[in-house]
Amino acid sequence: MSHISESFRQLLGAAPRRIEKKDIKPAAQEIHFYKKANPISKAFVEELHSHPQSHKWRNRRWLTLLFINLLFVLSYQLDIQLLEGALTASRFAGFHMADLNSSLQVMLAFKEVVLNLIIGTTTILIMWLLLGGRTFCSWVCPYHLVAEWAEMIHLWLVDKKIIENKTFHRGTRTVFYVLFALLALVTGYTVFETISPTGILSRALIYGATISLVWVAFLLLFEILVSRRAWCRYVCPIGVTYGVVGLVSPMRVTYRVQDCAHEGDCRKVCLVPHVLDVTIKNRAKDTRMDLGADCTRCGLCVDLCPTDSLRFEFKMPDK
Numbered sequence: 001m002s003h004i005s006e007s008f009r010q011l012l013g014a015a016p017r018r019i020e021k022k023d024i025k026p027a028a029q030e031i032h033f034y035k036k037a038n039p040i041s042k043a044f045v046e047e048l049h050s051h052p053q054s055h056k057w058r059n060r061r062w063l064t065l066l067f068i069n070l071l072f073v074l075s076y077q078l079d080i081q082l083l084e085g086a087l088t089a090s091r092f093a094g095f096h097m098a099d100l101n102s103s104l105q106v107m108l109a110f111k112e113v114v115l116n117l118i119i120g121t122t123t124i125l126i127m128w129l130l131l132g133g134r135t136f137c138s139w140v141c142p143y144h145l146v147a148e149w150a151e152m153i154h155l156w157l158v159d160k161k162i163i164e165n166k167t168f169h170r171g172t173r174t175v176f177y178v179l180f181a182l183l184a185l186v187t188g189y190t191v192f193e194t195i196s197p198t199g200i201l202s203r204a205l206i207y208g209a210t211i212s213l214v215w216v217a218f219l220l221l222f223e224i225l226v227s228r229r230a231w232c233r234y235v236c237p238i239g240v241t242y243g244v245v246g247l248v249s250p251m252r253v254t255y256r257v258q259d260c261a262h263e264g265d266c267r268k269v270c271l272v273p274h275v276l277d278v279t280i281k282n283r284a285k286d287t288r289m290d291l292g293a294d295c296t297r298c299g300l301c302v303d304l305c306p307t308d309s310l311r312f313e314f315k316m317p318d319k
Contacts, residue, residue: 004247007292011243013171016277025286031258032282045263048306057299057312061139069142069205076206087140087202088193089120096120100128101241102199105192108184125245131297133246137232137239138271138298142205143197143216147229150220154228166227168234170274177237197231198238229271239294246293251314253291253302257284260309266301276301279309 010016024032072090075083084091088102098120107113128136137144157163180192193199197216204213223230232239246252255278262281267273275292278284302310 003290004293007247007294008244010274010292011240011247011294012174013169016274016283019283019285023285024282027287028257028284031287032284035262035281040261045261048261048263049265051306054303057303061299062145064139065142065145068140069202072202072206086199086206087142088199095123097123099238100124100245101238102190102193104241105180105184105190108181109188109190111185111188128242128245129249130251132249132251132295133242133244133293134239134296135246135251136242138296141198141238142201144232144296146201146216146220147223147232150224151229154224157224158228163225168227168230170233172234173236173240176235177240180237192237196236196238198236232271239296243293246295249293251297251312253295253297253299254311254313255279255284255289255291256309256311257287257289258309259307261307265304266310269300269304271296271298 006017021029069087071083072086075081082093085097087099089096089098091097096116096119098117100121103117103121106117131139154163154165158165183189183191195215197219200210200212200216204210219231227234255276257278260279262279264279266279267276270276272294275295278289278291297312299312302312
């Protein structure tokens with residue numbers, strides 16, 4: 001099965017397929033055999049993690065996210081008309097931009113195709129095709145940032161054994177995707193846009209706080225006390241929409257099996273750890289592999305990896 005089709009399966013909630021020996025390329029098999037005969041010692045792993053952790057990509061991402069969202073605020077407050085609107089629909093220097101998922105919801109609700117939506121959607125589609133679909137989630141979405149901060153509190157509570165993290169099947173996100181699409185089609189109302197914390201926070205930052213922020217606070221409280229990053233992992237259809245775009249994106253995180261110590265810390269920090277299944281011993285089919293389309297390109301695993309086995313790369317998909 002091709003990398004793209006397997007990536008799409010995982011995006012919809014399927015577990016990574018079990019790797020058969022016949023699927024592993026000879027060069028990768030040679031590395032696996034060598035590592036089995038020469039296991040990495042615990043002392044070596046401890047030595048790797050004794051060095052200070054880099055936060056280069058995380059800091060770049062936070063700054064980019066804050067800059068983009070504050071640009072909306074300043075453009076509105078100063079009335080400079082550089083970036084008008086909000087994340088769901090906007091104009092940058094006169095060019096229309098429309099969020100892909102929001103446009104789909106609007107077209108389903110009103111059962112017509114609006115020219116400005118087509119223009120705006122095309123602009124955004126091209127941009128995220130180049131940058132990697134779910135890059136939107138971690139580099140632009142304001143809810144991702146506050147949820148990331150809430151996640152730190154959740155992990156502290158779990159570590160102190162005050163709470164236990166509850167998990168759900170990842171396929172629930174696909175169910176919600178279909179549900180929100182059907183609700184828009186049947187009711188003629190963009191139900192998801194009403195409850196989307198991405199849109200709520202974006203509009204609140206630009207135009208001022210509203211009562212809808214109570215809903216955002218509830219989501220964050222649920223993620224702190226019950227389930228780690230529940231909205232992004234199990235509900236939000238935006239991730240599915242941009243994940244599909246990212247299936248053929250040239251911007252991706254790549255994995256090199258040769259230097260990997262397989263200690264698993266990258267999977268612990270990842271929002272979508274199933275894309276890092278290749279880092280488990282004997283799971284890599286090739287010496288270099290691209291992470292799946294569900295990867296948000298947040299860079300946390302790249303920052304954390306002590307052997308530089310995970311890196312950002314810009315390349316065209318393999319044939």
